[in-house]
Amino acid sequence: xxxxxxxxxxxxxxxxxxxxxxxxxxxxxxxxxxxxxxxxxxxxxxxxxxxxxxxxxxxxxxxxxxxxxxxxxxxxxxxxxxxxxxxxxxxxxxx
Numbered sequence: 001x002x003x004x005x006x007x008x009x010x011x012x013x014x015x016x017x018x019x020x021x022x023x024x025x026x027x028x029x030x031x032x033x034x035x036x037x038x039x040x041x042x043x044x045x046x047x048x049x050x051x052x053x054x055x056x057x058x059x060x061x062x063x064x065x066x067x068x069x070x071x072x073x074x075x076x077x078x079x080x081x082x083x084x085x086x087x088x089x090x091x092x093x094x095x
Contacts, residue, residue, distance in 0.1 A: 012057070012061040013061075016061035016065060019054065019062065020053070023050070023062075024062055027046055027062045027063075027066065028066055030046045031046050031066050035092075040075075040093045041091070042077075042089050042091050043059050044081055044084070044089055046063075047059055067090075072092040073093045073094075074090045074091070074092055074093075
């Protein structure tokens, strides 16, 4: 693992640990529901339904934990939210 990856992991762990349990539970619940209904989700879609956390980095951290715990498969697509300027985001799929 590179130093950059180690720093990324440490930052994600830190922000995830400082994120409220209520928001993490809401994220996991909504992502689970979307996986059950459509077989995939993006963090952008989940946050649109549950609201933003205390820090924007918590979104990616929660998505990473959720995807890793469930062994999800990533694909990539442009974000739909106009303020995201079509940046590439991850769509997570059930196996």
